[in-house]
Amino acid sequence: MIATTTASVTVVLAPEAVMAGGLVATMVADMVLPVNRRGILGAIAFAGCMAALGMSLIASHGGLEAMIESDGIALLARATIYAVTGLVILTRHRDGRLDPEHGAWLVCVLSLALGSSCAALANNLVSLWFGLEIASLAGYVLAAWSAGDRRAAEAGMKYALFGGVASALMLFGASHVYGMTGSLDFAGIGRVLGDAPSAAIVAAVCLTGAGIAYKLAIVPLHAWAPDVYEGAPALSAALVGIVPKVGAVAALVRCLGTTLPEGRPSSVALAAALSALAVASLVVAAFTALAQRDAKRVLALSGIGHAGAILLALAAHPGRDAAAASAYYLLTYAVANLGAFVCLAEFERERGSCSFQALAGALRQRPVLTTLLAVFVLSLAGLPPLAGFLAKWGVLRIALERGMADDGHAFLVWAGVAMIASAALAAWSYLLVLRAALFGARDEVAVHDPRSMASGTRIVLGLCLAATLALGLWLDGFVRIADVLAIR
Amino acid sequence: MVELGPDGLTGYLVAAAVLFVAGVFAAVARRNAIGVLIGIELMLNAAALQFTAYGRIHAATGDVQGQTAGVFVVVVAAAEAVVALALLFAVYRSAHDIDLEKTRELHS
Numbered sequence: 001m002i003a004t005t006t007a008s009v010t011v012v013l014a015p016e017a018v019m020a021g022g023l024v025a026t027m028v029a030d031m032v033l034p035v036n037r038r039g040i041l042g043a044i045a046f047a048g049c050m051a052a053l054g055m056s057l058i059a060s061h062g063g064l065e066a067m068i069e070s071d072g073i074a075l076l077a078r079a080t081i082y083a084v085t086g087l088v089i090l091t092r093h094r095d096g097r098l099d100p101e102h103g104a105w106l107v108c109v110l111s112l113a114l115g116s117s118c119a120a121l122a123n124n125l126v127s128l129w130f131g132l133e134i135a136s137l138a139g140y141v142l143a144a145w146s147a148g149d150r151r152a153a154e155a156g157m158k159y160a161l162f163g164g165v166a167s168a169l170m171l172f173g174a175s176h177v178y179g180m181t182g183s184l185d186f187a188g189i190g191r192v193l194g195d196a197p198s199a200a201i202v203a204a205v206c207l208t209g210a211g212i213a214y215k216l217a218i219v220p221l222h223a224w225a226p227d228v229y230e231g232a233p234a235l236s237a238a239l240v241g242i243v244p245k246v247g248a249v250a251a252l253v254r255c256l257g258t259t260l261p262e263g264r265p266s267s268v269a270l271a272a273a274l275s276a277l278a279v280a281s282l283v284v285a286a287f288t289a290l291a292q293r294d295a296k297r298v299l300a301l302s303g304i305g306h307a308g309a310i311l312l313a314l315a316a317h318p319g320r321d322a323a324a325a326s327a328y329y330l331l332t333y334a335v336a337n338l339g340a341f342v343c344l345a346e347f348e349r350e351r352g353s354c355s356f357q358a359l360a361g362a363l364r365q366r367p368v369l370t371t372l373l374a375v376f377v378l379s380l381a382g383l384p385p386l387a388g389f390l391a392k393w394g395v396l397r398i399a400l401e402r403g404m405a406d407d408g409h410a411f412l413v414w415a416g417v418a419m420i421a422s423a424a425l426a427a428w429s430y431l432l433v434l435r436a437a438l439f440g441a442r443d444e445v446a447v448h449d450p451r452s453m454a455s456g457t458r459i460v461l462g463l464c465l466a467a468t469l470a471l472g473l474w475l476d477g478f479v480r481i482a483d484v485l486a487i488r
Numbered sequence: 489m490v491e492l493g494p495d496g497l498t499g500y501l502v503a504a505a506v507l508f509v510a511g512v513f514a515a516v517a518r519r520n521a522i523g524v525l526i527g528i529e530l531m532l533n534a535a536a537l538q539f540t541a542y543g544r545i546h547a548a549t550g551d552v553q554g555q556t557a558g559v560f561v562v563v564v565a566a567a568e569a570v571v572a573l574a575l576l577f578a579v580y581r582s583a584h585d586i587d588l589e590k591t592r593e594l595h596s
Contacts, residue, residue, distance in 0.1 A: 126557045133564050137571050144575055150582035151593055157579045158594070160572040161524050165515050167568070168531030171561060172508055175535045175554075179542035184553050227594040 012070045015056040015078055016117055022048015023110040030103025038102055042093045045106040049086035049113065053079055056117075061487055066185035069123035069254060072487035076327050077120035077250035080334055084242050085113040087460045088235055091342050094454035095349070105145060111138035112239055116247030123258075124185045125174040125208060128251050129167065132215055135244040136163045142239055143232040155231025159240075162224040163214070170211020176204035190259030193266060215248040216307040217300075219280040226292070229300035234348045237296055238341030241303050242334045249310055249330050253323045256314055268408050274315030275399075275415040281308025286422035289429035295344055295354040298433050299337065302380050305426055306333045312419060313395040316402045316412050324482035325394040332379065332387035332471050339376035339464030342457060343369055356433070360440025369453070370437050372461055379468045381430040382423055387471035392423060394478055500541030508534035521576050521586040528572075529565060536561035 010017070026045045033040065056078035063069045089109060096102035115134025122128035140163060144156025178184050180201050181192040192201065214221040229237040256270075285305035292298050306329070313326040344354045346369055351358040363370045379386035396416050403412030453461075471477065507530050514527025536558045543554015576586050583591040 126553070126560060130560055130564065133568070137564075137567055140571050140575060144578055148582060150579070150591075153575065153578040153582055154591060154594055156575040157521060157572075157591075160568075160575050161515075161521065161528070161588075164525070164528035164568055164572060165531070168511065168528055168535060171535035172531060172538065175504075175538035175542060175557070178539065178554060178557070179545070182546055182551070184557070231594045 009064060011060045012062055012064055012068065013121075014059045015052040015082070016114060016121075018055050019048060019052040019082070019110060019114050019117070022051065023107060023114065026103060026106050026110065030107070035100070038100075039093075039097045041103050041106055042089055042096050045110055046086055046089045046093075048110065049082050049089060052113075052117075053082035053086065056082060063123060066183075066188070067124045067127045068121045070121055071254065072485035073250045073253045073323060073327060074121050075487060076331075076481070076484055077246050078117045080246050080331060081113050081116050081120065081243050084246075084334055084338055085109060085239070087338060087342075087463065088239055090456040091345065091454075091460045092235055093456040101147075105142075108138045108141050108145075109239060111135075112142065112243050116243045119244070119247035120250035122251045123187075123254060125170075125177065125189075126184050128255075129170055129174060129211070131247060131251075132211070132244065133167055135247060136167065136215075139163075139236075139240045139244060142236040143228050145236050146233050149231075151231040152233060153231075155228045158224055158231075159228045166211050166214030166221065170208050170214075173204045173207025173210070177201065177208060180204065186255045186258045193259060195266070197266060212248055212252060213277065215244055216252075216311070217245075217281075217304045218277050218307055218311060219284045219304065222281065222284070222304045225304055226288075226297045226300040229296045229303075230294055234296065234341050234345035234354065237300070238338055238345075241300070241341070242337055245303070245307065246330060246334060249307075249326065252311075252314060253326060257319075257323065271315045271409060272411055274311055275412060278308040278312035278315055279415050279418045281305060281311065282419055282422040286425035286429070289426060290432070292429065292432075293356050295347075295356065295359060295433045295436070298429050299340060299344075299380075302426060302430070303333075303337065305422060306380070309392065309395050309419060312412075312415055313398050315415075316395075316399045316409070320482050320485055321478070322398050323485050324478045325391075325398045327481050327485065328394055328471075328477055329391040332391040332468070335464055335467040335471065336376045336379040336386075336388060339461060339468065340373060340380065342460055342464065343373040343376065346453060346457065347373075356436035356440065359433075359437045362437040362440070369461075372465060373437060374434050375465060375468060377430045377433055379472070381427040383427075385469075385472045387468045390472055390474070390477065392419075396420070497541055497545060500537060504534045504538040504541065507531075507537065519588050521579070521588055524588070525569065525572050525576070529569060532561055532565040532568070536565070 022045060026041055029041055029044055056075060061070045112135050115131050115138060119128055119131030119135060122131055140156050140160040143159045144153050146152035177189060181189050183189055210221060217225040282305050285301040289298050289301035310326045310329050313322045316322050347359060347362060348354050379388040382388040382392040396419060399412045399416040402409050403416060511527045511530030511534060514530060515524050518524050518527060539554045540558040546554055579591055580586050585591055
């Protein structure tokens, strides 16, 4: 057993308790309310998210029995998870009132948030797996959330089957890790891993890592992402692409920070392996994105590339600066990705699809929405002064500084160079999306649903825009985030 | 015959490995989505068996994490099967097939 400060369960897990309460309240209200009062369901779920967000900012920190560790990265991750979830609920509020299954949708969304925040708190392979699994089960259903749509059903099925295999791999690896090291918590495993571990343990850890890599859609376990994002409704793709990723990255930050402190014999090998995966993700995603003809597929591949960049920061230095760079990157990715997907959800509602062909003529018909999409996509591409630029610069600085300062880590310089090259390539694929939306010519656009944007969607897009601009100009952001991460 | 170790661990580990490999084979080779799902369940159960087998060894020191993990796996595997079967049903309703090659519409 690990010696952590054991705080009271109720205090550390207050945000999760509030979230679970909101989930149950939504479920009960869905059963008892008459059909014409269903609008209140979204309000209950939104209130639950906001209350959990508030609680996560004031909840105390500490560990629980080597299962849960509420620290700085958990605070950031939980706040991001609940904020993103609340905003997505707000976006679908108007359309949801027309959906007889809106209550079930909300329950799935809240479960996704709850599972992801459990994963963000995990200090143990079983609690990490359990949190990711709750999030995944909700994610599978959300991906298929488009009644009668064959592509959405296929997306959900693919996600569930790929996800099931990854989860089983992770668990099988974890059981071997437990058998050979005698512990399931990160610190206990790290004590065995630190000095020249046996090949069997390394293999077991690799299997376990495969499960996490799948969640983050790291190459070579990324194949599901483009198909799932394309088939799933845009808002589901936003949730599935952001919320579990935030949880998994938070757990990874804690795992790398506690299992392998600097200077252990195997930490260089781990850094090399992680940066190889990161470079593979960056390069494969950038090249594959060039061949796509659907905006959601491009964003899926961009998510793979961004996960690679976050991994590169963590590989470079399992310390607080690297964690701050990756947390900042995660924040900018969450904000820009959410904004882009909310725009795409609007286009999808109007045009039935987000293929380049369907997006043609968007600028003439919806100038404001198209401009917003351009801003978010350019932020993902890393164009200054938008948030994505500072995030990329932060990761690059970490990788290059470490690679040049330390001969054992010289490969990080090459990883940094690969990141620059793949960022240039990826920017081209984002420009292809914008070319379709801005310059694609199509005279008659068959608009299925000509209603103007809902006020909830306007608020969400406004907040995402403000955050994208503000994060890009937040020059001491890395320092401030590092201060938050110092919380124990 | 497999030689059981003094603690009886080897037999369990071999059984778990056989289950796991059978599961991987089913998940990779089957084109029928139900077959893949069965493969996943085999893999999950291999992990649960291994957790409890290792847990039996570590239980001597008062450590019951292995058994606890086994219970977690059983519960989540059941939930996973429910969700996956519901999704297969949704696919079957629209495509009238659950052959992973024939129902495939999403590709680059």
